[in-house]
Amino acid sequence: MSDTTPGTSSTPAEDVVNRVLANDASRASGYAIFPASGRADALQREDPDRNAFSVDSDGEQFDREDRAALRRVQGLSTELEDVTEVEYRQLRLENVVLIGVHSGGSLAEAETSLRELAALAETAGARVLDGLLQRRPHPDPSTYFGRGKAQELADVVAALGADTVIADTELAPSQRRALEDVVKVKVIDRTAVILDIFGQHAKTREGKAQVELAQLQYLLPRLRGWGESMSRQAGGQVGSAGAGMGSRGPGETKIELDRRRIHTRMARLRKQIKGFAPAREAKRANRGRRAIPSVAIAGYTNAGKSSLLNRITRAGVLVENALFATLDPTVRRSQTPDGRVFTLADTVGFVRNLPHQLVEAFRSTLEEVAKADVIVHVVDASHPDPGSQIATVRDVIGEVDGRAIPEIVAFNKSDLVTEDELLVLRGLEPDAVFVSARTGAGIDELLGKISDLLPKPEIEYELLVPFDRGDVVALAHDRGRVLSLDYEEDGTRVRVLVDPAVSDPLRPFVVPA
Template sequence: MTDNTDIREHDADDVVARVLATEQSRASVTLFGGATSSRAQALQSDADEGGFHDGEQFDREERAALRRVSGLSTELQDVTEVEYRQLRLENVVLIGVYSQGSLQDAENSMRELAALAETAGAVVLDGMLQRRPHPDASTYLGRGKAEELAGIVAALGADTVVADTELAPSQRRALEDVVKVKVIDRTAVILDIFSQHAKSREGKAQVELAQLEYLLPRLRGWGESMSRQAGGQVGGAGAGMGSRGPGETKIELDRRRIHSRMARLRKQIAGFKPAREAKRANRTRHSVPSVAIAGYTNAGKSSLLNRVTKAGVLVENALFATLDATVRRSVTADGRLYTLADTVGFVRNLPHQLVEAFRSTLEEVADSDVILHVVDGSHPDPASQLATVRDVIGEVGARGIPEIVVFNKADLISADDRLVLRGLEPGAIFASARTGEGIDEVLAAIARLLPDPSLEVELVVPYDRGDLISALHERGRVISTEYVEEGTRVTARIMPEYHAAFEPFEVTKTDSATA
């Protein structure tokens, strides 16, 4: 470890990077790419068989290149900066605690945790559930189960234990002392996935801020350089002058540097807001309604966007494949323009740090005119997906916005399951982004719920004012068009706020009757 004098010579960003690297070796899945999951292989095989292609997704090749290959192992040669560890595919064991009567929910949550670990680049070897009224305050699992877990870890050769909840720092350390391997929690896995998938500057800044907020209370001292302050009389009486402590300890310096980095990140994220607001104001000024696609992670939101708009957004059968909001334009059957925004997916127990960090991205949902709520109809527990997404929608202030519930992946839903889902959401639409089933019904529902121009006008627009005719098509709904000697005679519906711009060309009722 470098001493305090060396730390002061480093830039704050270097210190933050070092602390992140040190702590993430203990507090997160230590891979920047994951094993190609069986679900991803299945998706690729579907594409090879001539299934629906989601446009030219240039990001897919880049992301695949980052994935690690099973059996490939590299080890750190210099062990002076961080604890000795191997950088390879991690073998993990999952653990969870459930109370009486909630076994089904616990099993579904564990399956989801297994998918999260697989997406982060780990190999899941085993899982353990314990029924307890409350998790143990010391080691999360009870003492006997913790010792049993240590035996399983040793027998399987696992090197990481993942808990299906957010662990307190003291619980993580105590459980590590028992099982003798690294212990992380669900939040650390989700943060690791986000750090892998963030592409834009804003997305990377949001993820780094969430990571720092998570890691700050979990900093640990390493050796004497992070020991507590020595104080005045070091080593007993008579030590005297020249033996006083260095002042701030290394861990205190790191905390201060991290606070400074977090402040800069918050300022940087706030700096992206004017550009977003300018784009949104431009759409508002031109009266372009917006539709936000929201839903659980891996429900097929990006696939649905690609099917409707041919956007070519990255689609992957993995959790949190999309982090950055993607906005595309589309047109209703009667010619009205609107935008479709693909947003980050939700998951149960979504870390609070991520909700706060991605609040700017989730503004697309809060500021939309219609929410297209996509649910994975083939999921074993779609009711929990609905509840989770609606909770987050309420948290970002989007309650009261018209909602269209779409059960996606209809090609994987049996007739009996459709009856169950219909009882869950009677007005829902069954659709499949892969086969195209129900897409027309979804588009019709969007057109029905979009704000409709309420003021009907009859205009005669001179032939040299083609810009007004174009504006009518973009901002209103043209009912009929007729070409007369004076110009283009148009009957259209417009928003009341645009009436002043067209009023000079409006035909009065008397003129209309005379004509």
């Protein structure tokens, strides 16, 4: 972030920004953020060698082409017309200006948050033209940015040709309407951008239903319309004043129709999501009957969770340098170094100020975290503020009642940081593991820690299994820890440690003491 010096720019857009920030008062309270490299800092720079492992092993990389297939048509812009909120919000994000209010904390934190918003907007398909931060004790309750600065923002928006303004917080419906009336283009907030990304990336029926429910919950209190045909009905005193029935307009019928449709659709979606639960519970119960321990990979968005899953299990799930590339959980089978089987689940990433609607809608998906035996908390070691990412993820884990589950902090992308930065990270989390999904460094140490925290077999059996019951020997290998195995005349003698849950199928073959 840098202040803009007047007179150094020749383009009309930058002249407006220079004029906005030229006086002393603006320099004390406003900042302009210009993308330095054309790509948000929250996204890693593309490295042709960085994804070499992923390209060879991922089976769903073609999805990236689909996500990038729809792009803005130059020369078209969005204006406020006589449409309802539902119709208007269906338009895609295009050219955007970001705004934020720096009220507390450090300036670096505010800049990091706005740059993360730029990454979110780019992931949603927008082109970020500029970002503005205003220093004030608290956001303006009416227009968020302050009336004077809101008018200056309108000048910047007009000069840059932007058609959307994005605020780095969740705006109250009244704030969004008031600011929209000033800047004359669409105004949305951070929550709307995240919901838009989720809507683009959801693939399964359950994921799509969860996202749509969250979008409708967010949209319902924010409905509005524009134009004279949306005029309100006249009050009850009009008739007595002589205006008569002819003065009564049609009323906001389109908005009321939208409300009814939204309520009906939300009820249908809740019923649909509830119907997905039995199948998911059956799968989880089946793994429980087989006594297969579960490990959930959780972490901030774009920390490398899917890459880590691919490195450990060769799962072939989509890996993309974008926020919220993974929405639908993927469960794969893996083994500890001593041969014990466990499941590894990749889950949706978290982000600061994650909309409450999404936490509620994705609660069924986040059950993979809440029901796990161990959580692998993946952190982006190259991020400028990993501490805030760790705190954000732990807050969300707490919301789904997962704080008591053993946690392993794994700093991914450790190949991108210096030795000094590694020392700082080690001071932040002394027991953490440093790994690289790209190079494979630290994976063995991570698997060793997982093995130490997983439930260990407690019951020792000595079995004599007939040669025609190879399935029992296989069960001992898959669900227990085989201590010794000898072939005798009467069958296979096996000494094995197992969990109580899988002891019943083995009891008929136990050798009497």
